[in-house]
Amino acid sequence: MLAVAKGARVIIIFVSDDKLSRARKLGASELINYVRTPDWDEAVNTLTHGEGVSHVLELGGPETYPRSINAIGAGGHIAQIGVLTGFGPRPDIDRIRSTNASIDGITVGSGDHFREMNAFLTQHDIQPVIDRVFSFEQAGEAYDYLQSAKHFGKIVIDLAS
Template identity: 35%
Template sequence: MPSEYQLHGQTQYDWQDTAALANLRLNKNVPKPTNIPAGHALVRIRAAALNARDMMVVAQNPIYPGPHMQDLVPCADGAGEVETPGANSAWKKGDRVLINSNSMMDWDYSGSEPLIGYKEAAGKGASEIQGTLREYAVLPDSHLIRAPSHLSYEELAAMPAAGATAMHALFFGPRAIKPGNIVLAQGTGGVSCFVIQLAAAAGATVIATSSSDEKLQQAKALGATHLINYKTTPAWDDEVLRVTGGRGVDVVVEVAGSSTIAQSLRASRRGGLVAVVGFLSESKEQDLVIPIIMGGYTVYGVFMYTKVHTEAMTKMFEEKRLKPVIAKVFEWEDAGKAFEMLSRQSAVGKIVIKVAE
Protein backbone atom coordinates (compact mmCIF):
# COMPACT_ATOMS: atom_id res chain seq x y z
CA MET A 1 0.00 0.00 0.00
CA PRO A 2 1.22 3.56 -0.69
CA SER A 3 1.98 5.78 2.28
CA GLU A 4 1.76 9.47 3.11
CA TYR A 5 2.51 11.82 5.98
CA GLN A 6 -0.49 13.47 7.62
CA LEU A 7 -1.09 16.30 10.04
CA HIS A 8 -2.87 14.49 12.85
CA GLY A 9 -2.59 16.79 15.90
CA GLN A 10 -3.97 20.25 16.61
CA THR A 11 -1.63 21.35 19.42
CA GLN A 12 0.02 24.71 18.73
CA TYR A 13 3.79 25.08 19.05
CA ASP A 14 6.45 27.59 18.17
CA TRP A 15 7.39 26.73 14.61
CA GLN A 16 11.01 26.06 15.60
CA ASP A 17 10.03 23.67 18.41
CA THR A 18 10.72 20.10 17.31
CA ALA A 19 8.02 18.93 19.74
CA ALA A 20 5.63 20.07 16.99
CA LEU A 21 6.48 16.87 15.12
CA ALA A 22 4.06 15.14 17.49
CA ASN A 23 1.42 16.56 15.13
CA LEU A 24 2.84 14.56 12.21
CA ARG A 25 2.31 10.86 11.50
CA LEU A 26 3.07 8.40 8.70
CA ASN A 27 0.05 6.55 7.34
CA LYS A 28 1.19 3.39 5.53
CA ASN A 29 -2.25 2.25 4.39
CA VAL A 30 -3.35 4.77 1.80
CA PRO A 31 -5.27 3.37 -1.19
CA LYS A 32 -3.66 4.05 -4.54
CA PRO A 33 -5.89 6.42 -6.54
CA THR A 34 -7.71 4.73 -9.39
CA ASN A 35 -10.16 7.41 -10.49
CA ILE A 36 -8.26 9.81 -12.75
CA PRO A 37 -10.60 12.55 -14.02
CA ALA A 38 -10.29 13.96 -17.52
CA GLY A 39 -7.61 16.61 -17.77
CA HIS A 40 -5.78 15.18 -14.74
CA ALA A 41 -2.88 12.81 -14.22
CA LEU A 42 -1.79 10.37 -11.54
CA VAL A 43 1.72 11.42 -10.50
CA ARG A 44 4.17 9.09 -8.74
CA ILE A 45 5.93 11.56 -6.46
CA ARG A 46 9.66 10.83 -6.26
CA ALA A 47 10.81 13.67 -3.99
CA ALA A 48 9.43 16.49 -1.86
CA ALA A 49 11.21 19.55 -0.44
CA LEU A 50 10.65 21.58 2.70
CA ASN A 51 9.99 25.28 3.23
CA ALA A 52 9.79 27.18 6.51
CA ARG A 53 6.01 27.46 6.15
CA ASP A 54 5.76 23.65 6.17
CA MET A 55 7.10 23.56 9.73
CA MET A 56 4.71 26.40 10.63
CA VAL A 57 1.84 24.28 9.33
CA VAL A 58 2.96 21.17 11.22
CA ALA A 59 3.32 23.29 14.37
CA GLN A 60 -0.21 24.71 13.87
CA ASN A 61 1.51 28.04 14.45
CA PRO A 62 -0.76 31.09 13.98
CA ILE A 63 2.05 32.88 12.11
CA TYR A 64 0.94 30.90 9.03
CA PRO A 65 -2.80 31.22 8.33
CA GLY A 66 -4.96 28.22 9.21
CA PRO A 67 -6.72 26.33 10.53
CA HIS A 68 -5.38 23.29 8.73
CA MET A 69 -7.64 20.30 8.31
CA GLN A 70 -7.14 16.99 10.07
CA ASP A 71 -5.19 14.43 7.99
CA LEU A 72 -3.71 17.19 5.83
CA VAL A 73 -0.68 16.04 3.83
CA PRO A 74 1.97 18.79 4.33
CA CYS A 75 4.55 20.30 1.94
CA ALA A 76 4.09 22.35 -1.20
CA ASP A 77 7.10 21.27 -3.28
CA GLY A 78 7.45 18.03 -5.18
CA ALA A 79 8.51 16.30 -8.38
CA GLY A 80 7.85 12.95 -9.98
CA GLU A 81 6.62 11.22 -13.09
CA VAL A 82 3.23 10.76 -14.69
CA GLU A 83 2.06 7.20 -14.11
CA THR A 84 -1.49 7.34 -15.49
CA PRO A 85 -2.85 10.22 -17.59
CA GLY A 86 -6.59 10.77 -17.50
CA ALA A 87 -8.73 11.23 -20.60
CA ASN A 88 -7.70 14.24 -22.70
CA SER A 89 -4.66 14.82 -20.50
CA ALA A 90 -1.83 16.85 -22.02
CA TRP A 91 0.65 14.49 -20.33
CA LYS A 92 1.77 10.98 -21.16
CA LYS A 93 3.02 8.09 -19.06
CA GLY A 94 6.65 8.59 -18.00
CA ASP A 95 6.73 12.38 -18.32
CA ARG A 96 8.98 13.93 -15.65
CA VAL A 97 7.27 16.88 -13.96
CA LEU A 98 7.58 19.52 -11.27
CA ILE A 99 4.46 20.05 -9.20
CA ASN A 100 3.37 23.69 -9.13
CA SER A 101 3.18 24.54 -5.44
CA ASN A 102 -0.16 26.33 -5.58
CA SER A 103 -3.19 26.74 -7.81
CA MET A 104 -2.33 30.20 -9.10
CA MET A 105 -1.72 30.37 -12.83
CA ASP A 106 -1.07 34.12 -12.96
CA TRP A 107 -2.53 37.45 -11.96
CA ASP A 108 -2.36 40.82 -13.63
CA TYR A 109 -0.86 43.95 -12.12
CA SER A 110 -3.55 46.38 -13.18
CA GLY A 111 -5.08 46.59 -9.72
CA SER A 112 -7.54 43.73 -10.02
CA GLU A 113 -7.72 40.97 -7.45
CA PRO A 114 -5.84 37.68 -7.91
CA LEU A 115 -7.76 35.34 -10.18
CA ILE A 116 -8.50 32.88 -7.38
CA GLY A 117 -9.33 33.01 -3.68
CA TYR A 118 -7.06 33.03 -0.66
CA LYS A 119 -7.38 29.31 0.16
CA GLU A 120 -5.98 28.37 -3.24
CA ALA A 121 -3.29 31.02 -2.86
CA ALA A 122 -2.24 29.43 0.45
CA GLY A 123 -0.65 26.69 -1.61
CA LYS A 124 -0.48 22.94 -1.34
CA GLY A 125 0.02 21.43 2.09
CA ALA A 126 -1.94 24.08 3.99
CA SER A 127 -5.53 24.90 4.91
CA GLU A 128 -7.64 22.35 3.02
CA ILE A 129 -5.29 21.63 0.12
CA GLN A 130 -3.36 18.35 0.22
CA GLY A 131 0.39 18.61 -0.18
CA THR A 132 3.22 16.59 -1.69
CA LEU A 133 4.57 14.46 1.19
CA ARG A 134 2.91 11.36 -0.28
CA GLU A 135 3.66 8.68 -2.81
CA TYR A 136 0.82 9.40 -5.24
CA ALA A 137 -1.24 12.45 -6.17
CA VAL A 138 -3.97 13.06 -8.75
CA LEU A 139 -3.42 16.57 -10.09
CA PRO A 140 -4.89 18.78 -12.82
CA ASP A 141 -2.73 19.06 -15.92
CA SER A 142 -2.31 22.77 -15.21
CA HIS A 143 -0.55 22.02 -11.89
CA LEU A 144 2.30 20.20 -13.64
CA ILE A 145 5.38 21.70 -15.29
CA ARG A 146 7.71 19.85 -17.63
CA ALA A 147 11.00 19.11 -15.89
CA PRO A 148 14.42 20.14 -17.23
CA SER A 149 16.22 16.99 -18.34
CA HIS A 150 19.54 17.76 -16.60
CA LEU A 151 18.14 17.65 -13.05
CA SER A 152 17.43 14.75 -10.69
CA TYR A 153 14.06 14.33 -8.97
CA GLU A 154 15.60 15.63 -5.74
CA GLU A 155 16.86 18.74 -7.52
CA LEU A 156 13.53 19.24 -9.25
CA ALA A 157 11.62 19.02 -5.97
CA ALA A 158 13.85 21.75 -4.51
CA MET A 159 12.83 24.28 -7.15
CA PRO A 160 9.15 25.31 -7.16
CA ALA A 161 8.37 27.47 -4.12
CA ALA A 162 11.79 28.97 -3.32
CA GLY A 163 12.83 29.31 -6.95
CA ALA A 164 9.56 30.85 -8.08
CA THR A 165 9.57 33.24 -5.10
CA ALA A 166 13.07 34.42 -6.04
CA MET A 167 12.00 34.76 -9.68
CA HIS A 168 8.97 36.81 -8.65
CA ALA A 169 11.06 39.11 -6.45
CA LEU A 170 13.77 39.71 -9.05
CA PHE A 171 11.88 39.80 -12.34
CA PHE A 172 8.12 40.19 -11.82
CA GLY A 173 7.81 42.91 -9.18
CA PRO A 174 7.60 46.67 -9.79
CA ARG A 175 10.74 46.41 -11.95
CA ALA A 176 12.90 43.59 -13.21
CA ILE A 177 16.61 43.48 -12.47
CA LYS A 178 18.98 43.97 -15.35
CA PRO A 179 22.71 43.47 -16.01
CA GLY A 180 24.81 45.78 -13.86
CA ASN A 181 22.28 46.05 -11.02
CA ILE A 182 23.40 45.28 -7.48
CA VAL A 183 21.29 42.79 -5.53
CA LEU A 184 21.47 41.98 -1.82
CA ALA A 185 20.61 38.41 -0.77
CA GLN A 186 20.02 37.80 2.93
CA GLY A 187 21.30 34.52 4.32
CA THR A 188 21.81 31.21 2.55
CA GLY A 189 18.43 29.56 2.93
CA GLY A 190 16.38 28.20 0.07
CA VAL A 191 15.05 31.46 -1.40
CA SER A 192 18.32 33.32 -0.90
CA CYS A 193 20.35 30.68 -2.73
CA PHE A 194 17.99 30.99 -5.69
CA VAL A 195 18.26 34.79 -5.52
CA ILE A 196 22.06 34.56 -5.76
CA GLN A 197 21.96 32.10 -8.67
CA LEU A 198 19.26 33.87 -10.70
CA ALA A 199 20.62 37.39 -10.13
CA ALA A 200 24.17 36.37 -11.02
CA ALA A 201 22.94 34.52 -14.12
CA ALA A 202 21.13 37.70 -15.20
CA GLY A 203 24.34 39.74 -14.98
CA ALA A 204 23.75 41.44 -11.64
CA THR A 205 26.38 41.90 -8.93
CA VAL A 206 25.32 40.06 -5.78
CA ILE A 207 26.10 40.94 -2.18
CA ALA A 208 25.37 38.06 0.19
CA THR A 209 25.04 38.11 3.97
CA SER A 210 25.18 35.05 6.19
CA SER A 211 25.96 33.93 9.73
CA SER A 212 29.24 32.14 9.01
CA ASP A 213 32.25 32.41 6.73
CA GLU A 214 31.71 28.81 5.62
CA LYS A 215 28.21 29.59 4.38
CA LEU A 216 29.51 32.71 2.68
CA GLN A 217 32.01 30.66 0.71
CA GLN A 218 29.10 28.57 -0.54
CA ALA A 219 27.31 31.79 -1.51
CA LYS A 220 30.43 32.83 -3.43
CA ALA A 221 30.39 29.52 -5.32
CA LEU A 222 26.80 30.31 -6.38
CA GLY A 223 27.80 33.66 -7.84
CA ALA A 224 27.97 36.21 -4.98
CA THR A 225 30.73 38.82 -5.37
CA HIS A 226 30.70 40.56 -1.97
CA LEU A 227 30.34 38.58 1.28
CA ILE A 228 29.28 39.92 4.70
CA ASN A 229 29.17 37.93 7.92
CA TYR A 230 26.36 39.57 9.89
CA LYS A 231 27.49 37.92 13.12
CA THR A 232 30.90 39.58 13.05
CA THR A 233 29.56 42.67 11.24
CA PRO A 234 26.15 43.38 12.82
CA ALA A 235 26.04 46.80 11.11
CA TRP A 236 25.99 45.02 7.76
CA ASP A 237 24.08 47.89 6.16
CA ASP A 238 27.13 50.12 6.73
CA GLU A 239 29.30 47.50 5.05
CA VAL A 240 26.93 47.32 2.07
CA LEU A 241 27.22 51.08 1.66
CA ARG A 242 31.00 50.83 1.92
CA VAL A 243 31.39 48.17 -0.80
CA THR A 244 29.00 50.08 -3.09
CA GLY A 245 30.88 53.34 -2.64
CA GLY A 246 28.05 54.87 -0.61
CA ARG A 247 25.47 54.24 -3.34
CA GLY A 248 23.56 51.27 -1.95
CA VAL A 249 21.96 48.35 -3.77
CA ASP A 250 19.24 48.37 -6.38
CA VAL A 251 17.29 45.47 -4.89
CA VAL A 252 17.16 43.79 -1.49
CA VAL A 253 15.32 40.49 -1.19
CA GLU A 254 14.20 40.68 2.44
CA VAL A 255 13.63 37.29 4.07
CA ALA A 256 13.87 37.90 7.82
CA GLY A 257 11.25 40.62 8.22
CA SER A 258 11.00 42.95 11.21
CA SER A 259 14.50 42.37 12.54
CA THR A 260 16.27 43.45 9.35
CA ILE A 261 13.95 45.58 7.23
CA ALA A 262 15.25 48.91 8.63
CA GLN A 263 18.80 47.92 7.68
CA SER A 264 17.59 46.72 4.28
CA LEU A 265 16.13 50.15 3.59
CA ARG A 266 19.34 51.86 4.69
CA ALA A 267 21.41 49.55 2.47
CA SER A 268 19.34 50.49 -0.58
CA ARG A 269 20.10 53.26 -3.03
CA ARG A 270 17.72 56.19 -3.26
CA GLY A 271 14.69 54.87 -5.12
CA GLY A 272 15.73 51.27 -4.49
CA LEU A 273 13.44 48.27 -4.19
CA VAL A 274 13.01 46.11 -1.08
CA ALA A 275 11.15 42.94 -2.03
CA VAL A 276 9.74 41.50 1.20
CA VAL A 277 9.58 37.71 0.96
CA GLY A 278 9.62 36.40 4.52
CA PHE A 279 8.86 37.00 8.17
CA LEU A 280 11.17 34.61 9.97
CA SER A 281 11.93 37.00 12.85
CA GLU A 282 9.67 38.06 15.69
CA SER A 283 7.46 41.02 14.88
CA LYS A 284 8.31 44.37 16.44
CA GLU A 285 6.86 47.85 16.27
CA GLN A 286 8.94 50.44 14.45
CA ASP A 287 8.33 53.57 12.37
CA LEU A 288 9.55 53.11 8.82
CA VAL A 289 7.42 55.80 7.18
CA ILE A 290 10.01 58.61 7.20
CA PRO A 291 12.89 56.41 5.93
CA ILE A 292 10.68 55.07 3.11
CA ILE A 293 9.54 58.53 2.03
CA MET A 294 12.93 60.21 2.34
CA GLY A 295 14.65 57.39 0.50
CA GLY A 296 12.01 57.15 -2.21
CA TYR A 297 12.02 53.41 -1.66
CA THR A 298 9.60 50.89 -3.10
CA VAL A 299 8.64 48.20 -0.57
CA TYR A 300 7.02 45.32 -2.41
CA GLY A 301 5.27 42.41 -0.74
CA VAL A 302 6.07 39.23 -2.66
CA PHE A 303 2.70 37.59 -2.16
CA MET A 304 3.17 34.02 -3.25
CA TYR A 305 4.15 33.12 -6.80
CA THR A 306 2.28 31.76 -9.78
CA LYS A 307 2.76 29.11 -12.41
CA VAL A 308 4.08 31.85 -14.70
CA HIS A 309 6.85 32.63 -12.20
CA THR A 310 7.62 28.93 -11.76
CA GLU A 311 7.82 28.25 -15.49
CA ALA A 312 10.05 31.30 -16.05
CA MET A 313 12.40 30.14 -13.30
CA THR A 314 12.47 26.60 -14.70
CA LYS A 315 13.25 27.91 -18.18
CA MET A 316 16.14 30.01 -16.88
CA PHE A 317 17.58 27.05 -14.98
CA GLU A 318 17.40 24.95 -18.14
CA GLU A 319 18.92 27.60 -20.41
CA LYS A 320 21.76 28.39 -17.98
CA ARG A 321 22.18 24.73 -16.90
CA LEU A 322 21.84 25.78 -13.28
CA LYS A 323 21.32 23.37 -10.40
CA PRO A 324 19.51 24.18 -7.15
CA VAL A 325 21.45 23.94 -3.91
CA ILE A 326 20.48 20.96 -1.75
CA ALA A 327 21.57 20.91 1.87
CA LYS A 328 20.66 17.27 2.48
CA VAL A 329 18.43 14.51 1.13
CA PHE A 330 16.58 12.42 3.72
CA GLU A 331 15.03 9.00 3.21
CA TRP A 332 11.26 8.58 3.40
CA GLU A 333 11.22 7.08 6.88
CA ASP A 334 13.45 9.92 8.15
CA ALA A 335 11.11 12.79 7.27
CA GLY A 336 10.97 13.84 10.92
CA LYS A 337 14.73 14.40 10.90
CA ALA A 338 14.32 16.61 7.83
CA PHE A 339 11.85 18.81 9.71
CA GLU A 340 14.22 18.94 12.68
CA MET A 341 16.97 20.24 10.40
CA LEU A 342 14.54 22.80 8.97
CA SER A 343 13.63 24.05 12.45
CA ARG A 344 17.30 24.75 13.23
CA GLN A 345 17.61 27.08 10.20
CA SER A 346 21.16 25.87 9.71
CA ALA A 347 20.89 24.53 6.17
CA VAL A 348 22.46 26.10 3.10
CA GLY A 349 19.94 25.52 0.34
CA LYS A 350 16.98 23.15 0.32
CA ILE A 351 16.13 20.16 2.49
CA VAL A 352 14.70 17.31 0.43
CA ILE A 353 12.90 14.08 1.29
CA LYS A 354 13.25 11.19 -1.12
CA VAL A 355 9.77 9.72 -1.47
CA ALA A 356 10.66 6.84 -3.78
CA GLU A 357 13.47 5.62 -6.00
Protein backbone atom coordinates in the same frame (compact mmCIF):
# COMPACT_ATOMS: atom_id res chain seq x y z
CA MET B 1 22.52 31.69 -8.73
CA LEU B 2 19.77 33.54 -10.55
CA ALA B 3 21.02 37.04 -9.79
CA VAL B 4 24.54 36.25 -11.00
CA ALA B 5 23.16 34.76 -14.22
CA LYS B 6 21.25 38.02 -14.76
CA GLY B 7 24.53 39.96 -14.39
CA ALA B 8 23.94 41.34 -10.90
CA ARG B 9 26.68 42.17 -8.44
CA VAL B 10 25.59 40.06 -5.47
CA ILE B 11 26.34 41.00 -1.86
CA ILE B 12 25.67 38.10 0.51
CA ILE B 13 25.17 38.45 4.24
CA PHE B 14 25.43 35.24 6.28
CA VAL B 15 26.21 34.19 9.82
CA SER B 16 29.01 31.75 8.98
CA ASP B 17 32.19 31.88 6.96
CA ASP B 18 31.43 28.39 5.61
CA LYS B 19 28.15 29.60 4.09
CA LEU B 20 29.87 32.72 2.76
CA SER B 21 32.54 30.58 1.11
CA ARG B 22 29.85 28.46 -0.53
CA ALA B 23 28.07 31.62 -1.73
CA ARG B 24 31.34 32.85 -3.27
CA LYS B 25 31.61 29.59 -5.23
CA LEU B 26 28.10 30.26 -6.57
CA GLY B 27 29.20 33.69 -7.83
CA ALA B 28 28.60 36.15 -4.99
CA SER B 29 30.75 39.26 -5.39
CA GLU B 30 30.90 40.55 -1.83
CA LEU B 31 30.62 38.67 1.45
CA ILE B 32 29.63 40.03 4.87
CA ASN B 33 29.57 37.98 8.08
CA TYR B 34 26.88 39.68 10.15
CA VAL B 35 28.27 38.35 13.44
CA ARG B 36 31.61 40.07 12.83
CA THR B 37 29.91 43.02 11.11
CA PRO B 38 26.66 43.68 12.98
CA ASP B 39 26.30 47.04 11.19
CA TRP B 40 26.19 45.22 7.86
CA ASP B 41 23.99 47.92 6.34
CA GLU B 42 26.84 50.39 6.74
CA ALA B 43 29.21 47.86 5.14
CA VAL B 44 26.80 47.51 2.21
CA ASN B 45 26.68 51.27 1.79
CA THR B 46 30.48 51.43 1.88
CA LEU B 47 30.69 48.70 -0.81
CA THR B 48 28.23 50.64 -2.98
CA HIS B 49 29.96 54.00 -2.39
CA GLY B 50 26.91 55.28 -0.51
CA GLU B 51 24.44 54.48 -3.28
CA GLY B 52 22.83 51.46 -1.59
CA VAL B 53 21.61 48.36 -3.36
CA SER B 54 18.90 47.90 -5.96
CA HIS B 55 17.33 44.81 -4.39
CA VAL B 56 17.17 43.36 -0.90
CA LEU B 57 15.84 39.89 -0.14
CA GLU B 58 14.59 40.47 3.42
CA LEU B 59 14.35 37.29 5.46
CA GLY B 60 14.90 38.40 9.02
CA GLY B 61 11.98 40.49 10.17
CA PRO B 62 12.01 43.12 12.92
CA GLU B 63 15.67 42.59 13.82
CA THR B 64 16.95 43.12 10.27
CA TYR B 65 14.34 45.30 8.60
CA PRO B 66 15.81 48.65 9.69
CA ARG B 67 19.19 47.61 8.26
CA SER B 68 17.60 46.49 4.99
CA ILE B 69 15.85 49.85 4.71
CA ASN B 70 19.14 51.63 5.38
CA ALA B 71 20.92 49.54 2.70
CA ILE B 72 18.37 50.13 -0.07
CA GLY B 73 19.24 52.63 -2.76
CA ALA B 74 17.11 55.20 -4.55
CA GLY B 75 14.31 53.47 -6.44
CA GLY B 76 15.32 50.13 -4.92
CA HIS B 77 13.11 47.21 -4.01
CA ILE B 78 12.84 45.15 -0.83
CA ALA B 79 11.31 41.71 -1.30
CA GLN B 80 9.87 40.53 2.03
CA ILE B 81 10.38 36.77 1.89
CA GLY B 82 10.54 35.59 5.48
CA VAL B 83 10.24 36.64 9.07
CA LEU B 84 12.91 34.57 10.83
CA THR B 85 13.17 36.81 13.90
CA GLY B 86 9.42 36.75 14.54
CA PHE B 87 6.94 39.57 14.48
CA GLY B 88 7.41 42.77 16.40
CA PRO B 89 7.53 46.51 16.03
CA ARG B 90 6.99 47.89 12.57
CA PRO B 91 10.05 49.56 11.04
CA ASP B 92 10.26 53.28 10.33
CA ILE B 93 9.70 53.51 6.58
CA ASP B 94 10.41 57.22 6.14
CA ARG B 95 13.58 56.37 4.20
CA ILE B 96 11.54 54.23 1.78
CA ARG B 97 9.41 57.26 0.94
CA SER B 98 12.38 59.59 0.64
CA THR B 99 14.30 57.23 -1.68
CA ASN B 100 11.25 56.24 -3.72
CA ALA B 101 12.00 52.60 -2.90
CA SER B 102 9.36 49.89 -2.57
CA ILE B 103 8.54 46.86 -0.44
CA ASP B 104 6.61 43.83 -1.69
CA GLY B 105 5.60 40.68 0.11
CA ILE B 106 6.67 37.59 -1.80
CA THR B 107 4.80 34.32 -1.71
CA VAL B 108 4.33 32.28 -4.89
CA GLY B 109 4.30 33.54 -8.46
CA SER B 110 1.98 32.62 -11.31
CA GLY B 111 2.19 29.55 -13.52
CA ASP B 112 3.61 31.75 -16.28
CA HIS B 113 6.33 33.03 -13.94
CA PHE B 114 7.18 29.44 -12.98
CA ARG B 115 7.52 28.42 -16.64
CA GLU B 116 9.67 31.51 -17.41
CA MET B 117 11.91 30.75 -14.43
CA ASN B 118 12.36 27.13 -15.49
CA ALA B 119 13.22 28.16 -19.05
CA PHE B 120 15.82 30.58 -17.65
CA LEU B 121 17.27 27.87 -15.38
CA THR B 122 17.55 25.50 -18.34
CA GLN B 123 19.07 28.15 -20.61
CA HIS B 124 21.77 28.98 -18.05
CA ASP B 125 22.20 25.41 -16.74
CA ILE B 126 21.41 26.51 -13.17
CA GLN B 127 20.89 23.63 -10.76
CA PRO B 128 19.15 24.12 -7.42
CA VAL B 129 21.35 23.99 -4.34
CA ILE B 130 20.03 21.10 -2.27
CA ASP B 131 21.47 20.74 1.21
CA ARG B 132 19.77 17.52 2.28
CA VAL B 133 17.04 15.13 1.19
CA PHE B 134 14.81 13.51 3.81
CA SER B 135 12.35 10.68 3.33
CA PHE B 136 8.69 11.33 4.09
CA GLU B 137 9.13 9.33 7.30
CA GLN B 138 11.87 11.81 8.32
CA ALA B 139 9.67 14.89 7.81
CA GLY B 140 9.88 15.85 11.50
CA GLU B 141 13.67 15.66 11.36
CA ALA B 142 13.62 17.78 8.18
CA TYR B 143 11.63 20.52 9.91
CA ASP B 144 13.97 20.39 12.93
CA TYR B 145 16.90 20.78 10.54
CA LEU B 146 15.18 23.74 8.88
CA GLN B 147 14.65 25.39 12.26
CA SER B 148 18.32 24.86 13.18
CA ALA B 149 19.32 27.16 10.26
CA LYS B 150 22.35 24.96 9.57
CA HIS B 151 21.31 24.36 5.99
CA PHE B 152 22.63 26.00 2.85
CA GLY B 153 20.16 25.70 0.03
CA LYS B 154 16.96 23.73 -0.09
CA ILE B 155 15.79 20.99 2.23
CA VAL B 156 13.80 18.38 0.33
CA ILE B 157 11.23 15.92 1.67
CA ASP B 158 11.00 13.06 -0.81
CA LEU B 159 7.39 11.92 -0.96
CA ALA B 160 8.22 8.94 -3.16
CA SER B 161 10.65 7.23 -0.80
